[in-house]
Amino acid sequence: MLSVDVVLLTPHGRRLTVLLTRAADPKAKERWELPWEPLRGEETIEDTAARTARGALGAAPALVEQVAAFGDRRRHPSGSDVSVAFLALVPAGAPAPVGGDTAWFPVDDLPAVPPRQRAMIDGALQAVRARLDQAPIAFRLLPPTFTLSQLQEIYELLLGRRLHKASFRRALHAAWLVEPTDEWRSEGRGRPAQLFRYAPKKRRGSRRGVRFEGLAG
């Protein structure tokens, strides 16, 4: 038997959080676990992952991507030998967890989960950070139009460190990923911010991808 597990991530304030559900088995050593399902014969693993994510969340996440297969001997609630981990991103303002059986936990303050799933969470975080400057996945966590401060906050959340404003905008400009709209948002105190939309342009020259990696705060 093979299980498909999903690491659902969403921003909560300034922290990145992961969705856990209460363990079905009340005698389980760890009382929380990642949402998972056994693979059905007629489904692909991608389908199963998407369905599992929808089931736990009550809505479709913005992105579902494979992380890796975990086939070591670490314990998994399904008892299966092999599990395939997927990572899913959910925009901010995530629906409230259904009942008391699912909850969001900050990634840097997790309760005990079964060891194989613990490895999956770590792998998912690594995968997000590695892919962040290859693919524009950060935009999946934002509404169609957004301020650059919002965008920077998402990057900081996913990378787990602060970025410098000027560097961030310079690199963003060089990557030709966004274009300004003519709308402005005044959000309480402070100067209003211009709204942008995601609009990737053909990159000229540069063999490199979009490297945000070096941005230190």
Next chain:
Amino acid sequence: MLSVDVVLLTPHGRRLTVLLTRAADPKAKERWELPWEPLRGEETIEDTAARTARGALGAAPALVEQVAAFGDRRRHPSGSDVSVAFLALVPAGAPAPVGGDTAWFPVDDLPAVPPRQRAMIDGALQAVRARLDQAPIAFRLLPPTFTLSQLQEIYELLLGRRLHKASFRRALHAAWLVEPTDEWRSEGRGRPAQLFRYAPKKRRGSRRGVRFEGLAG
């Protein structure tokens, strides 16, 4: 059922080659395929991958690492719904393929293989290139001491493009990965080259990994 497939890579002259075996089923549409085995209950997928690699090669490869799980509906010789792909690196001077049932094919000139395995090969090449500047996997393809020209050749092979000598050495120096021995190798014509060994030093400062990515030839 779950299959474990291995993409064995080795340098052959100036080309990167992959090991294929003749299809067991003579009526199969594609006559060559990647080495694969069904997962046994008592083994981890890593164990199975290592064993499969040894079986096809007749020796242990220098590195075996997971690429990803492939669970789409593309055809696979095992008929399984899900396959986990591993990539394996074999140092140059690989043992001659056993009989006529296994052979090395240049990655840029492959015969037809089952479609899921074709995707695995592409994925393995992408994975090698992506990990090349994160982990020192190039050294696995070389003997304990080597010349910098040999090392550069490996990088060019794995990245699939030429690098500029001066840039390569500058970046290598900055990464503190090798140290010179006091031996020199005179290899036919031309000036003798100094031999180096792999000896990673603690990297000071620099939040970045070892970025060889930008080296253009």
Next chain:
DNA sequence: TGACATTAGTCACAGTGCGTGACTAATTCG
């Protein structure tokens, strides 16, 4: 109303990185 806090956005400098071509060095071959 006016000082201040707060957030957005830009600029400019200095240091480092990187692509590139030209140069020197040591060997073999004829």
Next chain:
DNA sequence: CGAATTAGTCACGCACTGTGACTAATGTCA
């Protein structure tokens, strides 16, 4: 000997990056 071949270094110019300071536009509160 001189040409060819491979190893190894240097230096220039441009681009990129980290950084702090600056201006701009709003709300808050005395």
